[in-house]
Amino acid sequence: MKELDLNNKVAVITGGTAGIGLAIAGIFYEHNCDVAIIGRESKKGNDAVREILKQNIERNFSAHSQAVIADDSFCDVAGRNSGKGMLNPAMNMITGNETETGKFDSAKTDKIPSIKNRMTFIKCDVGLREDVKSACEKVLNDLKKVDILVLNAGMEFTEAITEVDPENWQRMLDVNVSGAFYFIRYLADSMIANKTGNIIILSSVAATTGAGGGIHYPVTKAALKGLMARINYELLPKGIRANIISPGMVDTPMLRRKYPDNDEVNAKLCQQVPMGRIGAPGDIANLALFLASDLSSYICGQDIIVDGGRLYYRRPPITPQKAQK
Numbered sequence: 001m002k003e004l005d006l007n008n009k010v011a012v013i014t015g016g017t018a019g020i021g022l023a024i025a026g027i028f029y030e031h032n033c034d035v036a037i038i039g040r041e042s043k044k045g046n047d048a049v050r051e052i053l054k055q056n057i058e059r060n061f062s063a064h065s066q067a068v069i070a071d072d073s074f075c076d077v078a079g080r081n082s083g084k085g086m087l088n089p090a091m092n093m094i095t096g097n098e099t100e101t102g103k104f105d106s107a108k109t110d111k112i113p114s115i116k117n118r119m120t121f122i123k124c125d126v127g128l129r130e131d132v133k134s135a136c137e138k139v140l141n142d143l144k145k146v147d148i149l150v151l152n153a154g155m156e157f158t159e160a161i162t163e164v165d166p167e168n169w170q171r172m173l174d175v176n177v178s179g180a181f182y183f184i185r186y187l188a189d190s191m192i193a194n195k196t197g198n199i200i201i202l203s204s205v206a207a208t209t210g211a212g213g214g215i216h217y218p219v220t221k222a223a224l225k226g227l228m229a230r231i232n233y234e235l236l237p238k239g240i241r242a243n244i245i246s247p248g249m250v251d252t253p254m255l256r257r258k259y260p261d262n263d264e265v266n267a268k269l270c271q272q273v274p275m276g277r278i279g280a281p282g283d284i285a286n287l288a289l290f291l292a293s294d295l296s297s298y299i300c301g302q303d304i305i306v307d308g309g310r311l312y313y314r315r316p317p318i319t320p321q322k323a324q325k
């Protein structure tokens with residue numbers, strides 16, 4: 001029977017260091033996937049890896065468990081794959097496993113049930129083609145294959161059409177569209193060779209409504225539909241499928257850069273969502289997990305809106321004027 005499990009699969013998640021991408025990385029890892037997250041900031045990326053490992057330890061082990069991770073890429077919880085075996089101070093604070101030397105203590109770590117799946121961060125600006133090329137080479141070199149590619153990294157500028165800065169326009173195309181394409185360009189050969197690939201693209205309801213950010217945002221998000229269509233058209237016979245998730249309003253750093261997190265603002269935002277609440281990153285991650293799993297293996301080419309009904313939000317009606325005779 002097919003399961004909601006990603007055992008033996010490798011996922012790459014662009015923009016996996018915050019917001020929706022981070023939630024997707026967490027739920028994939030929880031479901032036994034090897035995960036590589038991509039972002040521009042090393043500290044943010046490494047913190048995200050630690051946070052996911054920490055949550056995993058808390059889920060899997062009792063409070064007295066002694067766990068160690070290596071402060072390095074490609075470690076499992078016991079640091080077995082790293083070759084370095086340096087204790088991570090943050091993790092040891094969480095687990096109470098502190099040693100004076102800070103060295104890997106195999107007597108302790110050998111007692112830890114092995115967690116097979118790996119979690120890593122790769123620094124890359126998806127808007128720079130050479131960065132994407134190197135990141136893909138690193139993924140294939142270290143993880144050997146990619147089963148699931150989540151093209152999530154994205155950005156927005158808020159500018160009126162008449163005020164769009166051409167540099168902002170170009171940057172948004174580079175990040176939101178070219179950034180997604182180049183990951184496919186550099187990973188597709190490997191997916192084709194393995195006869196398997198599952199591509200999940202983060203677009204937005206803005207591609208349909210035109211709302212959100214400036215004009216560059218809906219334009220670049222709509223372009224992803226063409227990207228998905230062509231992947232399916234050309235690569236489905238080679239075992240590669242693609243789907244889109246189009247979120248509405250989701251509570252992430254991207255949203256909070258525009259709207260401060262306070263009761264008054266939140267109440268106003270909630271009024272615009274028929275279901276009465278702002279989406280949580282987990283609302284999107286749940287669908288990503290389903291699409292990533294074999295449960296969805298016959299689904300391709302779908303653009304699934306996850307917005308609490310925001311598309312049906314009725315703006316306050318304009319009072320109709322009495323017809324003049």
Ligand SMILES: NC(=O)c1ccc[n+]([C@@H]2O[C@H](COP(=O)([O-])OP(=O)(O)OC[C@H]3O[C@@H](n4cnc5c(N)ncnc54)[C@H](OP(=O)(O)O)[C@@H]3O)[C@@H](O)[C@H]2O)c1
Binds near residue numbers: 039152
């Ligand atoms: N939140 C919403 O309401 C909403 C609604 C509809 C669609 N979406 C879409 O969902 C996706 C995720 O949104 P989010 O709200 O989670 O965004 P977010 O909170 O701003 O997080 C964006 C993530 O992408 C990374 N990122 C940004 N620019 C990058 C670049 N040039 N290269 C590499 N990584 C980059 C960020 O890490 P670094 O900054 O460290 O690089 C971060 O991990 C985006 O495509 C967005 O358009 C979001």
